[in-house]
Amino acid sequence: MSAEAFTALWAEIESIGRADGGGYLRYALTEPELVLRDWFRNQADRRDMPVTEDGNGNLFAWWGDPWGRNAVLTGSHFDSVPHGGGYDGPLGIVSAFLAVDQLRAAGHRPGRPIAIVAFVEEEGGRFGVPCLGSRLMTGAIEPAAAARLTDRDGVTFAEALGTEPAGRLPELQSRIGGLVELHIEQGRALDVPVGVASAIWPHGRWRFDFTGRGDHAGTTRMSDRNDPMLTFAYTVLAANKEARLAGAHATVARAEITPNATNAIPSLVRAWLDARAADTPTLETLVEAVIKRAEDRAGRDGTGVSVTPESVSAEVAFDTSFAQGIAKWLGGAPILPTGAGHDAGVLSALLPAAMLFVRNPTGVSHSPAEHAEDADCAAGVEALAAVLKELS
Structure with missing residues (x-):
């Protein structure tokens, strides 16, 4: 995967939701995030990947049978904190589409479905509960409680979604066999392009x-x-x-x-x-x-x-053997913990889950100074493609 290929796709979303005061305003289910969700559907259409929803606001683009058994899930989220950086979340979705492109170009035929997911309201910046989409999908929050959550203007989550949330995905553990989420590293612990997560702090x-x-x-x-x-x-x-x-x-x-x-x-x-x-x-x-x-x-x-x-x-300790296996597939990538919460941490309570981190040279996140070099992002795509190939 060339840095130029990443740069070209990244440029399609880079300006969406950019705020005059710096950073991004991409609150869940507001206009900028809805534009990004349309971009997601268009990217899936370009690749003949059917898109489904789970009734909670989470989007899934499928390579293989939609909701086929033992699917491999990858992706992240579009929403941001107020005036946050552009990479936190969207990097994982852009990288997932590019990883599928790379696997297809190499002639890979997955033995199990691969789904790219865009989780809703990961940051909790609009409705106050982080990882709301993944919590609903896994049953970690009751749909009625989620429906009543309000933003600062008094709009409920159900109103923004256009329906009452559906709650836990039926047969979740047979439908989804595992998740790998790629994310920008949100600290200064990574001194190589790509690393693997070991744990998420409580x-x-x-x-x-x-x-x-x-x-x-x-x-x-x-x-x-x-x-x-x-x-x-x-x-x-x-x-x-x-x-x-x-x-x-x-x-x-x-x-x-x-x-x-x-x-x-x-x-x-x-x-x-x-x-x-x-x-x-x-x-x-x-x-x-x-x-x-x-x-x-x-x-x-x-x-x-x-x-x-x-x-x-609660504290999330990703499966040690899973993380070590991924690090081995990537030629000995470093394994490190993080203090930031993620949808992968929510799903790890029920499914094998792992995270890849892409180096952040500033070490700054949730800020306009958040950054990743295109060459490192391309390395992240290569790493994600390698992991998806092994898992599928």
């Missing part, structure tokens, strides 16, 4: 509701205030400290303030904690410590705090 999102008494910023004495913003600010600093002490990660990057007026003491601050750690006990200890610090501070500030876990993903 991680989750917790909503903190800090409540207080709204009042006038100019007439309320400092000693008379019950200001939830103070409790919120202390909690952000506490999360940073506790994460550093634990060797874990904690981020508070989203907050909503009521009434959000310059001259008013807020009555409510709603914020989201993203926490991750190398193992479940460390993650649980971290979150408990942050909650305890928030509650203690709320007692001193005369405010209230409640915590709601919105999504929590």
